[in-house]
Amino acid sequence: MAQQQRRRSGSYALERYDPAVGFTAVRFKDHFLGWGHNQSPIERIDFRSVRETTSVVLGLIKGDFHGTDGFLPADQIDRLRKSENVRIVEQETMRIFTIQLNNQRAPMSDVHVRRAISYAFDYDGFNNGVLKGTVVRNPVPLPNNMWGVPKGVKGYTYDIDQAKAELAKASVKIDRPLRLHIVAGNAQSEQAATVMKAGLEKIGITVQIVPEPWPTLTGRAQKVETTPDMWTLWVSTLYADPNNWIGESYNSKYWGTWKSSSWYKNERVDDLLERALRSRDQAERAKAYEEASKIVVDDAASVFIYNTKEYGPFNKRVKGVRFCPVGSGQEVRWMSFE
Amino acid sequence: MRLLLFALRRVAWLAPTLLGVVALTFAISHVIPADPAALLAGEMASPEQIARVRAEHGLDQPASVQFVRYLGRIARGDLGRSLYTTRDISFDLVRRLPATLELTLAAMVVTVVLGIPIGVLSALRRNSLLDHAVRGATIAGLAIAAFWMGIMLQLLFAMTLGWTPLGGRLTGFPPRTITHLYVLDALLTGDWSALGSALNHLALPALTLGIPAMATVVRFTRAGVLDVINSPYVLYQRAMGVPASVVVWKYVLRNAAISTITQLGLVFGVLLAGSVVVETVFDWPGLGLWAVNSIVMSDYNAIMAFTLWVAVVYIAINFLVDVLHLLVDPRESAA
Amino acid sequence: MSEVGLGLRRIYEDRLAFAGLVILIALVVCAVLAPRLAPYPDDIKEIHPKQRLLPPSANHLLGTDRLGGDILSRLLFGARITIAIAVIAMGVSLAIGVPVGLVAGYFRGWPSDLLMRVADVFLAVPQIVLAIAIAQTLGPSIPNVILALSATYWPWFTRVVYAETRSTMNETFVEATRGLGSNPGRLIFLHLLPNVASPIIVRASLGMGFTILTAASLSFLGLGAEPHSPEWGRTIAESRAYLPEAWWYVAAPGIAIFLVVMGFNLLGDGLRDILDPRIRTGRAR
Numbered sequence A: 001m002a003q004q005q006r007r008r009s010g011s012y013a014l015e016r017y018d019p020a021v022g023f024t025a026v027r028f029k030d031h032f033l034g035w036g037h038n039q040s041p042i043e044r045i046d047f048r049s050v051r052e053t054t055s056v057v058l059g060l061i062k063g064d065f066h067g068t069d070g071f072l073p074a075d076q077i078d079r080l081r082k083s084e085n086v087r088i089v090e091q092e093t094m095r096i097f098t099i100q101l102n103n104q105r106a107p108m109s110d111v112h113v114r115r116a117i118s119y120a121f122d123y124d125g126f127n128n129g130v131l132k133g134t135v136v137r138n139p140v141p142l143p144n145n146m147w148g149v150p151k152g153v154k155g156y157t158y159d160i161d162q163a164k165a166e167l168a169k170a171s172v173k174i175d176r177p178l179r180l181h182i183v184a185g186n187a188q189s190e191q192a193a194t195v196m197k198a199g200l201e202k203i204g205i206t207v208q209i210v211p212e213p214w215p216t217l218t219g220r221a222q223k224v225e226t227t228p229d230m231w232t233l234w235v236s237t238l239y240a241d242p243n244n245w246i247g248e249s250y251n252s253k254y255w256g257t258w259k260s261s262s263w264y265k266n267e268r269v270d271d272l273l274e275r276a277l278r279s280r281d282q283a284e285r286a287k288a289y290e291e292a293s294k295i296v297v298d299d300a301a302s303v304f305i306y307n308t309k310e311y312g313p314f315n316k317r318v319k320g321v322r323f324c325p326v327g328s329g330q331e332v333r334w335m336s337f338e
Numbered sequence B: 001m002r003l004l005l006f007a008l009r010r011v012a013w014l015a016p017t018l019l020g021v022v023a024l025t026f027a028i029s030h031v032i033p034a035d036p037a038a039l040l041a042g043e044m045a046s047p048e049q050i051a052r053v054r055a056e057h058g059l060d061q062p063a064s065v066q067f068v069r070y071l072g073r074i075a076r077g078d079l080g081r082s083l084y085t086t087r088d089i090s091f092d093l094v095r096r097l098p099a100t101l102e103l104t105l106a107a108m109v110v111t112v113v114l115g116i117p118i119g120v121l122s123a124l125r126r127n128s129l130l131d132h133a134v135r136g137a138t139i140a141g142l143a144i145a146a147f148w149m150g151i152m153l154q155l156l157f158a159m160t161l162g163w164t165p166l167g168g169r170l171t172g173f174p175p176r177t178i179t180h181l182y183v184l185d186a187l188l189t190g191d192w193s194a195l196g197s198a199l200n201h202l203a204l205p206a207l208t209l210g211i212p213a214m215a216t217v218v219r220f221t222r223a224g225v226l227d228v229i230n231s232p233y234v235l236y237q238r239a240m241g242v243p244a245s246v247v248v249w250k251y252v253l254r255n256a257a258i259s260t261i262t263q264l265g266l267v268f269g270v271l272l273a274g275s276v277v278v279e280t281v282f283d284w285p286g287l288g289l290w291a292v293n294s295i296v297m298s299d300y301n302a303i304m305a306f307t308l309w310v311a312v313v314y315i316a317i318n319f320l321v322d323v324l325h326l327l328v329d330p331r332e333s334a335a
Numbered sequence C: 001m002s003e004v005g006l007g008l009r010r011i012y013e014d015r016l017a018f019a020g021l022v023i024l025i026a027l028v029v030c031a032v033l034a035p036r037l038a039p040y041p042d043d044i045k046e047i048h049p050k051q052r053l054l055p056p057s058a059n060h061l062l063g064t065d066r067l068g069g070d071i072l073s074r075l076l077f078g079a080r081i082t083i084a085i086a087v088i089a090m091g092v093s094l095a096i097g098v099p100v101g102l103v104a105g106y107f108r109g110w111p112s113d114l115l116m117r118v119a120d121v122f123l124a125v126p127q128i129v130l131a132i133a134i135a136q137t138l139g140p141s142i143p144n145v146i147l148a149l150s151a152t153y154w155p156w157f158t159r160v161v162y163a164e165t166r167s168t169m170n171e172t173f174v175e176a177t178r179g180l181g182s183n184p185g186r187l188i189f190l191h192l193l194p195n196v197a198s199p200i201i202v203r204a205s206l207g208m209g210f211t212i213l214t215a216a217s218l219s220f221l222g223l224g225a226e227p228h229s230p231e232w233g234r235t236i237a238e239s240r241a242y243l244p245e246a247w248w249y250v251a252a253p254g255i256a257i258f259l260v261v262m263g264f265n266l267l268g269d270g271l272r273d274i275l276d277p278r279i280r281t282g283r284a285r
Helices: A053-062 A074-081 A111-119 A123-130 A160-168 A187-202 A214-220 A246-250 A267-278 A282-298 B002-031 B036-041 B047-056 B063-075 B089-124 B129-143 B146-160 B182-189 B192-229 B232-239 B244-281 B287-296 B300-328 B330-334 C002-013 C015-032 C071-106 C110-123 C127-138 C142-169 C172-179 C184-220 C232-242 C247-281
Strands: A012-018 A022-027 A044-049 A086-101 A135-137 A178-183 A207-212 A230-235 A302-315
Touching (some): A053 A074, A053 B146, A053 C232, A074 A086, A074 A302, A074 C232, A086 A111, A086 A187, A111 A160, A123 A135, A123 A187, A123 A302, A160 A187, A178 A187, A187 A207, A187 A230, A207 A214, A246 A282, A267 A282, B002 B063, B002 B300, B002 C110, B002 C127, B089 B182, B089 B192, B089 B244, B089 B300, B129 C247, B146 B244, B146 C184, B146 C232, B182 B192, B232 B244, B244 B287, B244 C127, B244 C184, B287 B300, B287 C127, B300 C127, C002 C015, C002 C247, C015 C071, C015 C247, C071 C110, C071 C142, C071 C184, C071 C232, C071 C247, C110 C142, C184 C247, C232 C247
Parallel strands (some): A178 A207, A178 A230
Antiparallel strands (some): A012 A022, A022 A044, A086 A230, A086 A302, A135 A302
């Protein structure tokens, strides 16, 4: 199997390792969960570390590789669908994509500017054009399919006239280019930034796109002075609860963490989120999250773009693929090979 | 004796140049940046963290003191720590070296084995169709971006025809390790499938790296052979009735070989420089790809170490080539 | 003035050099007139996500890229970046390299040796490697790429100028004039510079092609042009994820680079053939 990230699994033991190549693992027969659930488990896994996406895709098409992670670009998914050897396991997951805005720095400190920015992103063009519909529009601060999402909130649409109207109401001047930081080497991050830039150009705001390595970006988020004006951010499922998204991002007690890099502070929202965190009553929590979401959207704290659908490409002969949104992983111990 | 004197003179030239290159990398990493400590500490470091880094690395000392310390570290083989992997850079460097070495040698083979005969033939058949075609090809070869040619070769041979893999060094795990050069190891251990795989993976990268160098070699060889053909000695031999084939084999080729050795230094420089983009295109896990990864991760220490390494190798190769040239063509020692 | 005319005439007669000149003139025209020539001049800023990766057609002669931009239009604007980088980098290299070479050639003794030694040090590192180190340290951007290229190319000019200067200085007439106490300025301007001009021109022309390739490589590696720039090397890097289906995406910028570098190389070779014999047969000695 070819993977672009390493996973730990107690059910398989490391056999050989070479950082430039990858590693092999053999089945650990005495794993504590036992193997009774699987008649023909996979005995050996060969993980390869392959840098170039096209290599992975062609390997899958040829049948050299039997699976890979679910982060392939949309065009590659299309190619794989056409291949006889490959089956795409499609799952809606919980991983939202946003552009964070530094709410504490002018001009993003002005809500009208933030709304203008939110109206200037071509959501349809990006989600359905660039990403070819492999993602779902997600206008709220937590995944659509999570409980706690307010009903009927349409969010922002791509509307240049509205954007200009909002900008006209702003009380701060925009006299400098805004810096939009992206993850270096990540093509989707780049394309999203370009879509943002193209939209902002139309309302007279210039943008400078700055690629940086991920560790640099998360480091920046620790302090408000070093946090970028704007940066592209995915928030995935560490634990399946609304607090994972809206809580950690918009409750000001989390300031200094990378999720909270919008440096947003609203007393009412803080109060709602704190109460929701402490409560054990799901209905009550849901109501609190719904109200908080509406405020955050109205305040345009960040630009909310999409929720991910995961497409796990696997060789048709691999059976038993089970999906879990946490960590976007699959456990090999459920799989077998025909 | 003459050889010894020459060698000593060249060494005398070598040392200051090496020192100069170390000074250059020092200047780039310590003098140019507004705050080298901030670069080392990373973008997000607090002022206290930066100050600590500055003290730890002695970056608050005057430049001359820093340089002496830098020199001492380099002399001990300590190239610093990678900002990204946090391992010793010399460790990473030695680990990635065999892949680049294998690729460079393969490209060298392509360059020399194809380049010299083509150059000789082109000169012997001057102004023929072959000659014009070769000259056109070399001019074109020097105008093509190596990274683009690599991608186009991939497009044709790997993606469309499926004759070669897209990239990487090997499919499957390496043969038993002796030299870390897969082709050699596979041969030595009789691991035929690994041999086939290694050669298959080497084909496109070696071509991509070798062809621009080949263009240079063909040009030089052709010029060298033309010079020799028109020299009085050869004209005399032909006038005396010595058959052309004998003259070609005995005299022309030998002199062509000498002129080629002269260019080896230049060729090696082209190969070293080219390895960065070629390894990137073909996902070849050598020093070039390591350098590019370091670029993406802003690992300044690694980039500096790479620069220094390449310079040292280039200087060393040129020195060896000079010595070799001297051995082969003693007339030059008069210079 | 008549010498320029004579020079141009000779370029015309050397067909290859002339071809090179024609290509370069075409390049300059494309670059200067890009806004007029480009079918979709706004595509350097605007995106059209619903028209991504279209193959070449009547509407888009070279197809569209990953954000729907017309590749032909973007290539034309990319020509501006290519020319800017080449000309400025060469200019700065000249501005540094020529005076250093003149000084090193004119004077004798350790200052001269030192200067040439410094040049040797820069030449000891293959250009792209040194350029990567400099560009990475300064931060990826086109101005920094230009700086890195200039900083690594100047020694080529120094060497050429030094050799020419030294040989001129060894001429007896120079010794004579110096003996008579003429001022160095006259010497430099009346005698040295005219002799040195030819090799400089040849070297500059050959160097342009090489510089363009190195600049494209740096952008390919992510060290030069910023995201969404129509720079040719960057476009090639972007195109890789869409191969083999979108072959036009990689072919077009690569051929553009090839043509331009070819143009400079042909012109440079031709100039060398034209100018060299003139150096030998010489000026008033």
